[in-house]
Amino acid sequence: MDTVVVRVPATIANLGSGFDAIGLALSWHNEVRIERRRDDVVVVSGVGDLANGLPRDSTNLIVRSLESVMGPLRSITVNQIVAIPMGRGFGSSAAAVVGGLVGARALAGTDDTDEQLLERAVTFEGHADNVAPCLLGGITVSTAESTLRIDPPASIRPLVCVAPQAMQTKVARAALPTEVSRADATANLGRAALLVAALSQGRSDVLMDATKDLLHQPVRFGLMPESGELVRALRAEGIAAFLAGAGPSVAALVDDKAALDGETTARALLPEGWDVRLESIDPQGARIVSEREK
DSSP, X not given: OOEEEEEEEXXXXXXXTOTXXXXXXXXXXXXXXXXXXXXXXXXXEEESGGGTTOOOSTTSHHHHHHHHXXXXXXXXXXXXXXXXXXXXXXXXXXXXXXXXXXXXXXXXXXOOOHHHHHHHHHHHHSSSXXXXXXXHOSEEEEOSSOEEEEOOOTTEEEEEEEOSSOOOHHHXXXXXXXXXXXXXXHHHHHHHHHHHHHHXXXXXXXXXXXXXXXXXXXXXXXXXXXXXXXXXHHHHTTOEEEESTTSSSEEEXXXXXXXXXXXXXXXXXXXXXXXXXXXXBOSSOSEEEEEEOO
C-alpha cells in the first residue's frame, strides 16, 4: 500500500469516577493522510486553524508511532486534517498515536492485531483510557492488563463544553495527591462500577451518582476554576457533568430524549469563550477510509 487515509475519533477519558480506566469515542474526528514518496524526504503538514501548533518534525506523534512499526522514516508525507483541539481534554495525542499506528499497519502490511496496536499505543500514552476507545470505538474499560469494549447505548449521548484555552495533561496530573482516603477510594470504586453498569444497560437515571468523583477532580478544579464552576452549575441542573479527561473542558452524559434541553442549559451556563457540542458515541473507532497503491 502506498497511500492511506485514517479517520480517528476524539475521546473522553475518566467520565468522572472512572479515573484512568473508562473512556469513550466521540463522533468528532481528525483525518491523517500518509503517503509514500519517491525522494528521501519526510514531510509533515497540517490543515485547519487547529493545526498551527503541530510539530512538523520527528517529534510529531504520528511520525513517532509510524516509526514504532515501520522503523526510521525516509520517504513519507504525513498530512493531518485537525478538528480535535489540542490540550483541551479530548484525546488529541491519543488520536495522533492511534492514527499513526493504524496507518502504519496498512502501509507496511503487518498482521498486528488491534490488541497489539493497543499495547503499542499504551507505551506512548502510559495508560489506555484514551487510546483504547480511539482504536476500538464505543466505550472501553481498561486495567493495566486488560481492556473490554462496550457497545454504546442509543439512549445516552455525550455533551461537551470546549474550553478556549489548553491545559497540559502533565500539569493536571502533577497536581494529584499521592494518597487518598479509604472512604474516598471506596466511594469512587462503587461509582465507577455503577457507571459501567449504567453504560452497559443504557441507564441514564443513575448517571448523576455514577459520574461523581472524589479522587482527581477536586484538586484539578483548583487549577481550572472556571471548569469547576461549570461542572457544579451543570450538576445543579441535574446534568451529569465532569471534567473531560484532565480538563480543562467539561463533558456530560445526557439522556437522548433530554439532549437538546441539556445543550440549551449548558449554553446558558458557559463561561465566556467556551463552546458547546452535542455529540454521539462513535461505535467504530479508528478506521481506514481510503487506501490505494500507485
